[in-house]
Amino acid sequence: MRESTKLAAVTVAALLGVGAAGAGTLEDVREAGELACGVSEGVPGFSNPNSDGVWEGLDADVCRAVAAAVLGDADAVRFVPLASKQKVLAVSSGQVDLTSRTTTWTMKRDSAEGVDFTAVVYYDGQGFMTSAAAGISSATELNEATVCLTTGTTTELNLADFARANNLTLEPVVFEGKREAVEAYASGRCDALTTDSSQLAAFRAGFADPSEHMILPEVISKEPLAPLVAHGDNQWKDIVTWVVYGLITAEEFGVTQANVADMAANSGNPAVQRMLGATGDTGGFIGLDSTWMVDVLSAVGNYGEIYDRNLTSTLGLERGVNAQWNEGGLLYAMPIR
Amino acid sequence: MAVLGVAYLLFSNTQRNLEIRGIESGFAFLWQEAGLPIGDSLIDYDPSRGYGYAFLVGVLNTLLVSILAIVFATLLGIVVGVSRVSKNWLLAKCASIYVETLRNLPLLLILFFVYTVVLASFPHPREAIEIAEGYYISKRGIYLPRPLAEDGFAVFAIASVVALVLALVFWRWARNYKVRTGRSVSGFWGGLAIFVVLCALSYFASDKPIGSELPVYKGFNFKGGFALKPEFAALLLGLVLYTAAFIGENVRSGIQSVHAGQIEAANALGVSSGVVTRQVLLPQALRVTIPATTNDYASLVKNSSLAVAIGYPDMVSVGGTIIGQNGQAVEIIAMWMAVYLTINLFISLGMNVLNARVQIVER
Numbered sequence: 001m002r003e004s005t006k007l008a009a010v011t012v013a014a015l016l017g018v019g020a021a022g023a024g025t026l027e028d029v030r031e032a033g034e035l036a037c038g039v040s041e042g043v044p045g046f047s048n049p050n051s052d053g054v055w056e057g058l059d060a061d062v063c064r065a066v067a068a069a070v071l072g073d074a075d076a077v078r079f080v081p082l083a084s085k086q087k088v089l090a091v092s093s094g095q096v097d098l099t100s101r102t103t104t105w106t107m108k109r110d111s112a113e114g115v116d117f118t119a120v121v122y123y124d125g126q127g128f129m130t131s132a133a134a135g136i137s138s139a140t141e142l143n144e145a146t147v148c149l150t151t152g153t154t155t156e157l158n159l160a161d162f163a164r165a166n167n168l169t170l171e172p173v174v175f176e177g178k179r180e181a182v183e184a185y186a187s188g189r190c191d192a193l194t195t196d197s198s199q200l201a202a203f204r205a206g207f208a209d210p211s212e213h214m215i216l217p218e219v220i221s222k223e224p225l226a227p228l229v230a231h232g233d234n235q236w237k238d239i240v241t242w243v244v245y246g247l248i249t250a251e252e253f254g255v256t257q258a259n260v261a262d263m264a265a266n267s268g269n270p271a272v273q274r275m276l277g278a279t280g281d282t283g284g285f286i287g288l289d290s291t292w293m294v295d296v297l298s299a300v301g302n303y304g305e306i307y308d309r310n311l312t313s314t315l316g317l318e319r320g321v322n323a324q325w326n327e328g329g330l331l332y333a334m335p336i337r
Numbered sequence: 338m339a340v341l342g343v344a345y346l347l348f349s350n351t352q353r354n355l356e357i358r359g360i361e362s363g364f365a366f367l368w369q370e371a372g373l374p375i376g377d378s379l380i381d382y383d384p385s386r387g388y389g390y391a392f393l394v395g396v397l398n399t400l401l402v403s404i405l406a407i408v409f410a411t412l413l414g415i416v417v418g419v420s421r422v423s424k425n426w427l428l429a430k431c432a433s434i435y436v437e438t439l440r441n442l443p444l445l446l447i448l449f450f451v452y453t454v455v456l457a458s459f460p461h462p463r464e465a466i467e468i469a470e471g472y473y474i475s476k477r478g479i480y481l482p483r484p485l486a487e488d489g490f491a492v493f494a495i496a497s498v499v500a501l502v503l504a505l506v507f508w509r510w511a512r513n514y515k516v517r518t519g520r521s522v523s524g525f526w527g528g529l530a531i532f533v534v535l536c537a538l539s540y541f542a543s544d545k546p547i548g549s550e551l552p553v554y555k556g557f558n559f560k561g562g563f564a565l566k567p568e569f570a571a572l573l574l575g576l577v578l579y580t581a582a583f584i585g586e587n588v589r590s591g592i593q594s595v596h597a598g599q600i601e602a603a604n605a606l607g608v609s610s611g612v613v614t615r616q617v618l619l620p621q622a623l624r625v626t627i628p629a630t631t632n633d634y635a636s637l638v639k640n641s642s643l644a645v646a647i648g649y650p651d652m653v654s655v656g657g658t659i660i661g662q663n664g665q666a667v668e669i670i671a672m673w674m675a676v677y678l679t680i681n682l683f684i685s686l687g688m689n690v691l692n693a694r695v696q697i698v699e700r
Contacts, residue, residue: 084661085657085658085660085661088661088664089660089664089666092360092664108662108663108664109664112360112361112663112664113360113361113663113664114355114360114664134557142557143556143557144555144556144557144558144560145556145557145558146376146477146557146558148648151645151654151657151658151661153661154661154662156373156374156658156661156662157372157373157662159374160372160373160374160384161372161384163374163384164384164385170374171376171558172374172375172376173376173568173648174374174375174376174648174650174654174658175645175646175647175648176645176646176648176654176657177646180646180647180648181648183453184456184648187453187456187457187476188456188461188476189456189476189477189567191557191558232357
């Protein structure tokens with residue numbers, strides 16, 4: 001009996017200990033000296049390890065930007081590849097500090113699944129790719145077609161909704177991993193592949209002959225992709241949110257990786273001075289150094305540079321709706337002041 | 338007591354943490370509209386059904402593939418096991434190469450391999466291989482005519498049942514006749530003959546009540562008919578090939594556990610080889626084979642969860658989608674565990690009953 005009481009006491013202590021940890025993610029990250037950042041298992045352009053094992057992509061660079069702001073070191077990131085169905089759970093359970101992994105901001109996830117979304121880093125939408133030989137020009141002609149997709153995502157729901165709304169019968173083949181879904185499509189198992197349009201473009205660029213495949217014009221859903229953090233830590237949510245806004249604002253004001261040091265010292269624009277910590281202390285609002293944006297921009301560059309490096313130059317994705325608000329796009333960062 | 342205490346603490350702590358993070362809990366979601374598409378379903382399914390119903394579709398798919406795989410793996414396993422101890426050198430070597438290869442590869446690799454081979458070797462549905470009218474093989478699967486009940490089917494069905502009953506009656510009579518007189522009448526073959534002849538007679542008498550719906554290529558895919566999808570076929574084949582290697586070894590060890598002297602003694606008495614196998618070898622070999630095979634059946638059921646890797650909508654695949662949509666992982670995982678536990682407990686129960694029947698009755 002005494003033995004079992006002791007065991008129970010130890011267990012209670014362990015459980016309470018677990019409960020007490022996580023007072024603040026910022027302190028935890030600083031103490032660990034690295035940022036645990038959830039990324040995909042490999043989506044070109046967003047998060048994908050290159051031949052040297054270095055993670056590349058827009059989502060990976062968002063992780064680096066946050067690490068630069070919080071720790072002053074963009075390389076202090078531990079990338080954690082997450083399967084689709086883990087991406088929300090991993091962050092709500094505290095396995096990672098932040099998930100930056102082509103995750104759609106939906107009401108249910110934001111409210112009932114224990115996570116908070118920060119700021120949209122990419123406005124996407126679900127589309128279809130078919131082989132050019134199929135000879136169709138619209139997704140509404142896909143009746144009776146077989147469609148490959150991946151599990152645990154909003155993609156499945158959108159596909160079912162689209163089929164119901166348009167009276168189509170679509171036969172889904174649902175895979176655990178993106179790679180298996182793409183391979184099944186490429187081998188001819190499916191007539192069409194469906195996922196976010198940006199990823200379709202990435203996969204199409206990776207085929208031996210991209211001209212054999214075409215992306216259909218319909219975009220059947222809104223997919224605002226945003227990094228997410230655990231619900232309940234407002235300071236940490238603010239940090240990630242404002243790092244993203246900082247990246248977008250820097251592009252708007254023309255602050256780049258190359259000129260950030262010069263701008264911090266010599267810019268005559270008060271808004272730029274505030275953001276780069278030359279006047280005032282915007283970093284102090286969220287518990288960071290006043291030079292937080294200088295660290296971020298000198299590490300990864302502004303949003304436009306990140307986009308160009310990861311999506312335009314390698315995959316040929318144009319800015320489209322992801323241009324700045326004053327250039328006809330949807331990117332509208334809240335003012336840093 | 339300590340175990341209960343720890344369990345309670347874990348439960349309440351989980352509940353509290355879920356509440357703190359604002360995650361819903363409970364099973365109310367099972368009645369919410371699922372909205373997710375499922376490709377292969379044994380029962381009528383569409384996305385407006387509830388999550389619970391979608392999960393049930395997955396459970397039935399898991400059951401279907403598990404049961405079929407158990408049947409085929411057992412048949413193949415017996416062939417492999419018997420071949421292993423065969424006096425035919427080539428056959429024995431082939432069987433042992435089979436066992437050593439399949440047993441030492443991860444099942445996931447076998448599944449990927451089978452699936453890739455299936456997809457790579459079959460043609461596009463436009464150029465489907467037509468074996469006979471209504472029988473097609475393509476990347477979309479194997480399509481067969483689907484039997485359809487037509488007028489007069491009820492008469493035929495009742496006649497078939499009557500034929501089955503008559504066949505069973507004959508089988509019992511044959512057994513009793515042998516006990517009474519010592520003369521052997523083959524109850525099995527006689528019963529089978531009665532059944533087949535009566536069924537055939539009633540089939541033609543009721544004007545051929547079974548028609549067939551042929552699959553037709555239209556637009557993107559075949560329509561109608563009965564389809565065996567590549568994902569299902571690959572999963573079934575992978576599970577059968579893998580598990581048969583283990584069952585084969587159980588069968589081999591069972592056969593080798595019977596002392597060679599007994600077989601020789603039976604042969605020396607002039608007992609026919611079929612009777613030696615059925616009356617001397619099998620009853621003793623099964624005692625060794627059955628308990629080990631129970632484990633392999635249980636592993637097979639659990640291994641069927643790898644279906645998700647090759648796109649077959651089993652319980653784990655559907656459940657994973659539900660987690661992705663509503664985030665209630667704890668509930669879904671509990672349901673997965675409950676279903677696997679139930680299936681495997683039933684397998685254990687059945688196999689234990691079988692085992693009890695073949696064990697030596699000590700007097």
